Amino acid sequence: MSRYFTKTLAALEPYTPGEQLKLPDLVKLNANENPYPPAPGVAAAVAGAVPGLRLYSDLTEAALCAAIARHCGVQPENILCGNGSDENLLLALRAFCDETHPLAFADITYSFYPVLCDLLHIPQHVILVEEDFSLDLSKYHGLNETIVIANPNAPTTLLQLVAAIEEVVRTNPDSIVIVDEAYIDFAGPNASCVPLTKKYDNVIVVQTFSKSHNLAGARVGFCVANPELIADMNRIKFSYSPYNVNSLSQAAAVAAMEDENYFRDTVGKICATRADTMTKLRERGFTGPDSATNFLFVTTSRMPCKQIFERLRQKGVLIRYFSAPRLSDYLRITIGTPEQMQRFFEELDLILG
Template sequence: MIPIHPRIEKLQPYVAGSRPEEGVRALKLNQNENRHPLSPKVEAAIRTLSPEMLQEYPDARCDRLREALSSVHGVPVSSILCGNGSSELITLLFRTFLREGDTVAVPDPTFALYANVADIAGVHVRAVPTDANFHMEPLALAAAAPQAVILANPNAPTGVCVTADRIEKLLQTYNGLVVIDEAYIDFAPDGTSVLGLTERYDHLLVLRTFSKAYSLSGARVGFAAGNKRLIDAMLKGRETFSVNGFAQLVAEAAVTDQAHKNEMVGRILSTRERFAASLQAAGWTVWPSTTNFMLVSPPPGSLVAQKVYEGLLARHIYVRYFAAPRLDDKLRISVGTDEDMDLLLDALLRIERGGDAAMNR
């Protein structure tokens, strides 16, 4: 019998949000995808696809995309590395900068993929609890002197963010690797991103993705920005052709249409606030969010979050439920279109009125 590596044998795999069965009409609000239209520039780029693009290897370094990102964000091309979504880049930074037995500090709760990748790499995870409102003081992550700190900002699944000046204080006092995952930064207030600090601090890596604000979850494109020495090291360890030609094409088109991206973000924020107000009026608890999702709890004493989740599934409506401490009485709901959220609100109110008796305590 072929042996399996002990760490893989006992690994609890990362669990993504459930997907509807093929052919089933469903409302999918569980993976924080952007359900608004693609940029017209992306649609135009798709129309230029040719058979040759499938026959030839893509640009291994994603030069055109890196140049477009550099132009938009003001970061040198040499300080940018593209990957197969930010998830590949998370795996790559563990492979490049952390050794077996090292420790990485993360907030608790946060994106579960960090702990999953750490387990594969043999890296210890120090989960630092957030406060009662899920806020995190960045300096607290460095208290145990880990080899690296990873902070999703805004954080998932809580939707909470910290300002750039507080992250800079961490950078000024802590010398280990600081990774700021800005997957949801386009929805956050001004003064949150630290992308502009990557040339000032040589131990800072910033991760971004095209999966959220740009509506390109299926293309799988992300990028890391940081000191050239860090980026060059990651480049050595990455898969040679990890970003396919189609993904590079549509990502380049998307990033050059900031006006469209900003318009779609504005729609999402408006819908989020409208839906949050409707839920609160119905007695739900809604945690303040700086993302394209919300963390919510059913009215006290009436409904159980897991049962609401199951009742929505029965209606082919997908939201996210986490069977984990501090989250098991809550649901995470992605913000879709106004029509999406109206359909969801109607379903929730029907469940609360007793349309599903099993949902009640």
């Protein structure tokens, strides 16, 4: 780093995303991206927005908020859009945490939470997950701190029931509870905590277009909450990045959100491939929880997981390996198309012999 970098952030450890290699015949199963193209109407919607690029994007994101509201069964005033769900998380933490209001989260979860805390000078209350990686949500009852719960959790794939999260919300009436639902559409019906936003004024549900709506490159996320919380986060947004979602991404997201049939079809295909992949992995001696996401979290005693990761990488198949304690014996494998998973198993079988 340069000698000009602020000393208060000199120790900041940035978030580490999955590798973004550009290689021929690459099978990319390391970033939890959707393996299918965007909905058919997205390209036309983006092309239609091109003439308007001479103007700033819609500050209110009105059309997009309306489309999301219809999909989620809420009102547009309950929606705030962001440059990916990561920005919605940043807006929420900036609005509802500070040096005297810590953020509570699990030790094994989305690794962006501690990065945001370090960046924003927010104290961290890290709560250990259980030996089987499950969350004992009773540990979150009555904390009187801002709380974030990834549901389903990453990288463990585990899902908490809405009733269990509601108890966390109920027992922390004077604190914000953020439910990060990046993968919720792969968890089955009635898994989302969006209905809790109608019942409680202290819950924020964060979702994204990157996974189930096939738009990771468009960088669009949103959160659902009562209008007063949305207004608080909008004050933060308008203080640093009022035009946070560009016109092309807004148009793409509206088209993707409105094509419910394509959404259900691609989610269904991913869930079917997920089940098939887990069956085949178990046949090969891998173990791991049943996943509620578009990826698997598995381990094996046949070969060190780091070695499997490295040898697959040499063959042009990318999966994710974490060297952190408690995770170093596990692999995270994104669900691709059936053809991609076939290539994955071909290379895996050669490695395992």
